[in-house]
Amino acid sequence: MRDFNILLVEDEKQMSMFIEMELTHEGYKVDTAYDGREGLKKAENNKYNLMLLDIMIPNLNGIEVCKRIRQFSMVPIIMLTAKSDVSDKVIGLDVGANDYLTKPFAIEELLARIRVYERDKSIINKIEELKVKDILMDNKTHQVWRNGKEIELTKKEYDILEMLIRNKNIVLSREQLIENIWGYDYVGDTNVVDVFIRYLRSKIDEGFDEKLITTIRGVGYVIKGD
Numbered sequence: 001m002r003d004f005n006i007l008l009v010e011d012e013k014q015m016s017m018f019i020e021m022e023l024t025h026e027g028y029k030v031d032t033a034y035d036g037r038e039g040l041k042k043a044e045n046n047k048y049n050l051m052l053l054d055i056m057i058p059n060l061n062g063i064e065v066c067k068r069i070r071q072f073s074m075v076p077i078i079m080l081t082a083k084s085d086v087s088d089k090v091i092g093l094d095v096g097a098n099d100y101l102t103k104p105f106a107i108e109e110l111l112a113r114i115r116v117y118e119r120d121k122s123i124i125n126k127i128e129e130l131k132v133k134d135i136l137m138d139n140k141t142h143q144v145w146r147n148g149k150e151i152e153l154t155k156k157e158y159d160i161l162e163m164l165i166r167n168k169n170i171v172l173s174r175e176q177l178i179e180n181i182w183g184y185d186y187v188g189d190t191n192v193v194d195v196f197i198r199y200l201r202s203k204i205d206e207g208f209d210e211k212l213i214t215t216i217r218g219v220g221y222v223i224k225g226d
Contacts, residue, residue, distance in 0.1 A: 001027050001029065002026075002027040002028050002029070002118070004028055004029065004049045004050070004118050005028075005029045005030075005031065005046075005047065005048045005049050005050075006023060006028050006029065006030050006031070006048060006049065006050045006051070006052060006114070007030075007031050007032075007033065007039065007042055007043060007046070007048045007050075007051045007052070007075075008020060008023075008030055008031070008032045008033070008051075008052045009032075009033045009034075009035075009036070009038075009039030009051070009052065009053045009054060009057060009062070009065065010032070010034070010052070010054045010057070010080065011034050011035060011054065011056075011057045011058055012054075013034070015103075016032055016034065018107075019052070019107070019110070020032055022107050022110075022111075023111075023114075026111060028114070031046065031048070034057075035057055035058045035059040035060070036057050036058065036059045036060025036061060036062065036064065036065045037059040037060055038059075039051075039053065039057070039060075039065055040060060040065050040068055040069065043065075043069050043073065043075070044072065048075050049075070049076075049117065049118070050075065050076050050077075050078070050114060050117050050118075051069070051075050051076065051077045051078070052078050052080055052110075053065060053066060053077050053078070053079055053080065053097070054079075054080045054081070055079055055080070055081040055082075055092065056081070056082060062079055062080075062081075062092070063091055063092060063095055066079070066092065066095050066096055066097050067095040067096065067148075069096070070095065070096035070145075070147065070148030071134040071147050071148065072131060072134065072136065073136070074136060074138075074145060074148075076098045076099075076117045077096065077097045077098055077099075078097070078098065078099045078100065078101060078110075078113055078114075079092040079097045079099070079100040079101070080100070080101055080103060080105075081100060081101075081102055081103065082102070082103045095148070096148045098117075099113060101113065130162065130165050130166065131165075132165050132168050132212075132223055132225040132226070133210070133212065133225040133226075134146055134147045135161075135165065135204065135212060137158075137161065137162060137165065139162070142155075142158055144158065144161065144204070146204055146208065147208070151203050151204055152203070153200070153203060154199075156181065156196055157196060157199055157200045157203065159181045160177060160181060160193075160196055160197065160200055161200060161204065163177065163180055163181065164213065164221065164222070164223045165223055168222075168223050168224065168225055169222065169223075169224050169225070170222065171216045171219050171220050171221070171222045172220045172221055172222065173219060173220040174190040174191075174193040174194070174220055175190060176220070177193050177220070177221070178190055178192075178193060193221075197213060197215075197221055200213065201213055212225075
């Protein structure tokens with residue numbers, strides 16, 4: 001059995017059973033869901049190496065499911081669609097899908113696409129992730145995403161964000177941030193923290209309705225969340 005878990009979200013029972021049977025025969029571990037809400041719930045509660053997501057599914061369509069998943073995970077997603085309409089494919093890719101297959105497709109083609117992600121060990125397996133709300137940090141590659149959009153940070157900005165997320169719901173003083181990020185021997189002004197917080201806010205908060213970094217006046221900074 002391969003150490004590679006796949007979530008299949010497909011409402012056509014016969015199609016779903018056929019794909020699951022073929023993938024299981026190839027040694028993959030397969031979990032199935034038959035509608036968008038069920039698929040989203042499984043994606044939230046389990047770790048997968050790859051997701052096969054049909055666009056035309058009940059409750060939440062595949063586009064909406066993909067959009068919501070990108071708020072908390074960068075698991076590779078291959079969209080499955082019975083439509084050849086270019087707009088569906090473009091929308092799917094725009095909301096964060098990695099690839100798409102138009103039905104009917106040959107199972108050999110699907111297996112070939114899956115092997116690409118398997119050889120890459122899959123994005124989700126590479127991620128040593130830190131997450132709060134819709135911010136996702138990959139501590140191995142030092143990449144950061146908010147709501148699926150990658151955000152480029154400097155080393156200091158990344159370190160501050162990491163410390164705030166690791167200590168979410170705990171107010172960190174300027175002195176604590178200085179000691180942990182600049183070092184105990186730092187002799188400059190603690191206002192440098194305010195400067196870097198301002199830089200960080202301009203990148204992770206600007207353009208988003210919800211502001212993640214909260215200033216506790218006279219105390220320090222905090223990111224609140226589950």
